Amino acid sequence: MDLQACTDGLDSDEVMIQDLVAKFVDQELMPLETAVLEREIKGEHLTLTKEEEAPLLEKCKELGLWALDAPEEYGGAGLSSVTLVALNEEIGRTVTPFSFPPDSPNLHMLMATATESQKIKYLEPYAAGTAKSGIAISEPNAGGDPSGMITRAERDGDSWVINGRKIWVSRMKSADFTVVMARVGQGKRHEGITAFIVDRGTPGFNVLREILMLAGHRTYEIAFEDCRIPAENLLGAIGEGFAPMQLRLNIRRLQMGAWCIGMCRRALEMMSSHAKQRTTFGALLSDRQAIQWWIADGVTKMHACRLMVRDAARKLDLGQDIRTEASMIKVYATELATEVLDHAMQTFGAMGVTKELPLHLMAQKARVMRVYEGPSEVHRMSIAKKILKTVK
Numbered sequence: 001m002d003l004q005a006c007t008d009g010l011d012s013d014e015v016m017i018q019d020l021v022a023k024f025v026d027q028e029l030m031p032l033e034t035a036v037l038e039r040e041i042k043g044e045h046l047t048l049t050k051e052e053e054a055p056l057l058e059k060c061k062e063l064g065l066w067a068l069d070a071p072e073e074y075g076g077a078g079l080s081s082v083t084l085v086a087l088n089e090e091i092g093r094t095v096t097p098f099s100f101p102p103d104s105p106n107l108h109m110l111m112a113t114a115t116e117s118q119k120i121k122y123l124e125p126y127a128a129g130t131a132k133s134g135i136a137i138s139e140p141n142a143g144g145d146p147s148g149m150i151t152r153a154e155r156d157g158d159s160w161v162i163n164g165r166k167i168w169v170s171r172m173k174s175a176d177f178t179v180v181m182a183r184v185g186q187g188k189r190h191e192g193i194t195a196f197i198v199d200r201g202t203p204g205f206n207v208l209r210e211i212l213m214l215a216g217h218r219t220y221e222i223a224f225e226d227c228r229i230p231a232e233n234l235l236g237a238i239g240e241g242f243a244p245m246q247l248r249l250n251i252r253r254l255q256m257g258a259w260c261i262g263m264c265r266r267a268l269e270m271m272s273s274h275a276k277q278r279t280t281f282g283a284l285l286s287d288r289q290a291i292q293w294w295i296a297d298g299v300t301k302m303h304a305c306r307l308m309v310r311d312a313a314r315k316l317d318l319g320q321d322i323r324t325e326a327s328m329i330k331v332y333a334t335e336l337a338t339e340v341l342d343h344a345m346q347t348f349g350a351m352g353v354t355k356e357l358p359l360h361l362m363a364q365k366a367r368v369m370r371v372y373e374g375p376s377e378v379h380r381m382s383i384a385k386k387i388l389k390t391v392k
Contacts, residue, residue: 033095048098075128087100108248109179109245118235133175134171139151167219178197180198194240196233215364257308263340275288324382334369335376
């Protein structure tokens with residue numbers, strides 16, 4: 001066991017692309033961390049500038065790191081979920097805010113539900129990286145329980161009219177279209193939840209405010225006021241939006257598990273290297289039992305987390321239902337990253353709690369991840385309910 005990339009279960013081609021992504025992270029993304037940290041210190045938005053992002057995107061196209069999980073008919077690489085979590089682990093090692101276009105969860109939701117005309121108008125340009133999307137699920141009074149949403153859509157002739165409010169929505173400044181979850185009819189819980197596509201600039205689609213989050217994130221509160229969209233912008237079947245939304249959430253939770261493993265790798269590498277150089281009270285930190293146990297526990301739990309993530313990815317590739325596994329990963333991975341990063345910061349002492357190292361940004365990211373895509377408490381409740389139903 002070491003802190004290098006794990007290639008278990010990957011074939012030679014998959015190992016090659018994992019190595020390619022690892023080098024991309026080391027050579028292209030890591031050098032940008034200084035600028036990212038400086039922006040964080042100044043309280044600026046942490047997104048890359050166009051001048052920084054453009055060459056990265058060109059490099060991705062050159063290397064074939066584009067639409068990695070999109071089917072080949074959409075110009076993608078069609079990589080397996082097992083391969084993708086290995087690649088996301090590498091991305092998790094850096095605080096530079098960059099991901100390979102397009103954003104996978106929305107891609108999979110579109111692939112599962114889009115009509116032929118929607119594939120041409122939305123899915124193909126999205127997979128090609130020429131269009132960006134957002135998704136609006138949470139509401140001011142329905143965050144961790146999306147089935148409590150009250151945003152409604154009503155059919156009016158050849159249109160749907162949406163009214164309601166959403167919050168914690170990402171990418172509103174860049175999204176060309178947004179997938180909006182709304183309720184049709186008077187059903188309760190999951191009944192009636194339906195997906196719609198709303199284009200940027202549609203009258204009645206209003207961005208109310210930008211909300212600053214930890215780790216440089218920006219989310220938005222948006223309102224729909226008699227927002228009229230074409231009938232053909234219904235995404236999937238009426239009242240059947242919950243299942244594809246869950247598919248999207250499961251894919252994101254696998255990504256989050258992989259990102260957390262990458263953060264743990266980086267933190268453990270940093271704290272181990274520092275502990276072998278730093279002397280206190282006449283002895284190296286690496287000789288202190290507390291530090292040794294932090295390292296041992298961190299590596300052990302990281303190994304367990306990686307096995308959880310890759311097992312779930314393998315099941316997803318086989319078409320199995322991984323909702324429970326995804327919930328377990330969401331809880332375990334984010335809490336593991338929180339623990340390992342805290343120990344790394346403690347090992348560095350005062351330097352560990354400065355803004356000069358990437359550790360504080362990773363710690364903030366891990367803290368945010370314990371809330372979005374379902375808070376840990378809701379996932380624990382879901383896991384327990386599933387087990388209790390199976391036990392007589």
